[in-house]
Amino acid sequence: xxxxxxxxxxxxxxxxxxxxxxxxxxxxxxxxxxxxxxxxxxxxxxxxxxxxxxxxxxxxxxxxxxxxxxxxxxxxxxxxxxxxxxxxxxxxxxxxxxxxxxxxxxxxxxxxxxxxxxxxxxxxxxxxxxxxxxxxxxxxxxxxxxxxxxxxxxxxxxxxxxxxxxxxxxxxxxxxxxxxxxxxxxxxxxxxxxxxxxxxxxxxxxxxxxxxxxxxxxxxxxxxxxxx
Amino acid sequence: xxxxxxxxxxxxxxxxxxxxxxxxxxxxxxxxxxxxxxxxxxxxxxxxxxxxxxxxxxxxxxxxxxxxxxxxxxxxxxxxxxxxxxxxxxxxxxxxxxxxxxxxxxxxxxxxxxxxxxxxxxxxxxxxxxxxxxxxxxxxxxxxxxxxxxxxxxxxxxxxxxxxxxxxxxxxxxxxxxxxxxxxxxxxxxx
Amino acid sequence: xxxxxxxxxxxxxxxxxxxxxxxxxxxxxxxxxxxxxxxxxxxxxxxxxxxxxxxxxxxxxxxxxxxxxxxxxxxxxxxxxxxxxxxxxxxxxxxxxxxxxxxxxxxxxxxxxxxxxxxxxxxxxxxxxxxxxxxxxxxxxxxxxxxxxxxxxxxxxxxxxxxxxxxxxxxxxxx
Numbered sequence: 001x002x003x004x005x006x007x008x009x010x011x012x013x014x015x016x017x018x019x020x021x022x023x024x025x026x027x028x029x030x031x032x033x034x035x036x037x038x039x040x041x042x043x044x045x046x047x048x049x050x051x052x053x054x055x056x057x058x059x060x061x062x063x064x065x066x067x068x069x070x071x072x073x074x075x076x077x078x079x080x081x082x083x084x085x086x087x088x089x090x091x092x093x094x095x096x097x098x099x100x101x102x103x104x105x106x107x108x109x110x111x112x113x114x115x116x117x118x119x120x121x122x123x124x125x126x127x128x129x130x131x132x133x134x135x136x137x138x139x140x141x142x143x144x145x146x147x148x149x150x151x152x153x154x155x156x157x158x159x160x161x162x163x164x165x166x167x168x169x170x171x172x173x174x175x176x177x178x179x180x181x182x183x184x185x186x187x188x189x190x191x192x193x194x195x196x197x198x199x200x201x202x203x204x205x206x207x208x209x210x211x212x213x214x215x216x217x218x219x220x221x222x223x224x225x226x227x228x
Numbered sequence: 229x230x231x232x233x234x235x236x237x238x239x240x241x242x243x244x245x246x247x248x249x250x251x252x253x254x255x256x257x258x259x260x261x262x263x264x265x266x267x268x269x270x271x272x273x274x275x276x277x278x279x280x281x282x283x284x285x286x287x288x289x290x291x292x293x294x295x296x297x298x299x300x301x302x303x304x305x306x307x308x309x310x311x312x313x314x315x316x317x318x319x320x321x322x323x324x325x326x327x328x329x330x331x332x333x334x335x336x337x338x339x340x341x342x343x344x345x346x347x348x349x350x351x352x353x354x355x356x357x358x359x360x361x362x363x364x365x366x367x368x369x370x371x372x373x374x375x376x377x378x379x380x381x382x383x384x385x386x387x388x389x390x391x392x393x394x395x396x397x398x399x400x401x402x403x404x405x406x407x408x409x410x411x412x413x414x415x416x417x418x419x
Numbered sequence: 420x421x422x423x424x425x426x427x428x429x430x431x432x433x434x435x436x437x438x439x440x441x442x443x444x445x446x447x448x449x450x451x452x453x454x455x456x457x458x459x460x461x462x463x464x465x466x467x468x469x470x471x472x473x474x475x476x477x478x479x480x481x482x483x484x485x486x487x488x489x490x491x492x493x494x495x496x497x498x499x500x501x502x503x504x505x506x507x508x509x510x511x512x513x514x515x516x517x518x519x520x521x522x523x524x525x526x527x528x529x530x531x532x533x534x535x536x537x538x539x540x541x542x543x544x545x546x547x548x549x550x551x552x553x554x555x556x557x558x559x560x561x562x563x564x565x566x567x568x569x570x571x572x573x574x575x576x577x578x579x580x581x582x583x584x585x586x587x588x589x590x591x592x593x594x
Contacts, residue, residue, distance in 0.1 A: 102346055177414065
């Protein structure tokens with residue numbers, strides 16, 4: 001493989017196939033923990049590290065793992081890496097651990113990780129899988145940071161916990177709540193749709209392609225799958 | 229007994245999984261197009277949540293805690309939930325085919341539903357007794373069902389609307405609608 | 420068919436073992452640090468309640484009849500005060516407080532909230548009004564904003580600490 005295609009594997013996760021804004025994966029943590037930049041950065045980086053590790057491990061073992069038990073195997077590996085990261089964050093970044101709470105453990109069920117394992121790591125070599133993990137992880141972090149910046153600046157009048165001159169007097173606290181999570185996320189997707197109109201393989205609707213369990217759901221999502 | 233109902237009420241309204249904790253968003257957005265599907269998914273979640281707690285709570289209390297291997301909690305819980313869902317599906321297919329016809333398709337989707345894992349984990353971290361854990365899981369599931377059913381009604385109106393800007397069609401307008409529906413639960417949010 | 424079945428089981432078991440070992444290793448590396456962090460936080464909370472006390476607090480072993488809400492009990496290094504760590508759950512959410520009690524007068528020195536997941540409005544005069552109260556908690560602001568159930572839960576937990584302190588003989592654990 002050429003240098004160029006390696007670069008494109010890494011870059012596609014950042015923009016063209018951004019896991020949050022284009023593939024619509026990992027919506028739960030995106031909405032819940034994008035209320036400020038600190039949380040977004042912490043959760044984004046934790047997820048990225050888990051994604052890189054799990055992609056590499058799954059890719060390394062893709063020939064050993066029997067097809068029938070691959071999902072339990074993936075879940076085992078992912079849960080293991082998540083627990084590792086959870087312990088390390090608890091020991092060395094105590095404040096972040098308290099702020100993120102149970103969301104570190106919930107990285108296990110973040111569809112991005114199982115989704116990339118199923119869609120990419122199980123079919124590609126270790127280096128490509130690592131690059132894919134890094135690209136997707138940073139794409140997730142980037143999208144989370146964009147949403148978090150809007151919500152923190154307009155919702156709390158702060159950036160990274162520091163008061164901003166104009167916004168600290170005029171802000172809209174509702175954006176810090178669940179309401180803001182849904183609203184800003186919705187508007188971001190609308191903007192991405194507008195900008196990439198016709199160019200990106202954007203899914204207009206919330207389909208099952210991204211869902212790692214799609215193959216299990218007995219034709220409920222079959223139509224969408226076949227289209228893909 | 230009063231505590232038990234208090235926990236259920238709080239889990240349904242105050243700590244509603246979808247609209248307050250924002251967990252389980254994938255099925256909330258994906259399977260809420262039709263009322264029947266939304267209700268089916270919701271009932272399946274109630275079922276799995278209660279069952280998952282009924283299994284994970286004893287595992288934590290009688291296996292992980294005495295052996296001091298609490299750090300295996302996440303792995304143990306997610307595996308138990310995955311195995312449980314598969315098992316329930318097989319049993320249901322064989323013995324209750326009619327129920328499987330209506331709920332079966334949703335069961336595998338629940339394995340990776342973060343609300344189910346969170347309910348199992350939070351019952352432990354909140355220090356609930358077994359009965360209270362079951363109450364909390366049941367309430368969480370019912371809260372999810374309520375949100376699904378409410379939102380299915382809202383969505384049927386949106387899908388009929390022709391005046392939505394092109395770039396907002398589909399998921400974006402659904403998310404904006406979800407934002408407005410979440411406002412209705414703000415009254416219960418005490419923190 | 421049978422061979423494939425055995426292979427699947429072997430692979431799953433192997434992954435389980437490897438992951439389990441890796442986690443056990445990581446646990447033994449990180450656990451001392453996590454515990455040190457917890458102790459540091461506790462010491463800071465205690466220093467705020469009893470600024471005069473120097474050195475690490477002495478933990479008191481709880482007897483089986485201790486109230487369920489009481490998680491840990493400490494005596495300050497100079498022996499002048501007790502610090503109780505209580506954990507309340509009113510149904511809305513779980514909260515943790517440290518309560519400082521003067522050993523001589525049996526009055527509350529102060530109450531600090533460590534983590535709070537309950538109804539809103541805790542700091543609007545409610546927690547500060549605990550300072551200087553004795554077991555009766557007669558002058559705690561009852562009109563303060565947290566939900567009724569929340570306040571009742573916290574008050575019951577604090578009263579239980581007093582009852583326990585009065586009726587129990589303690590053994591101090593050497594640290």
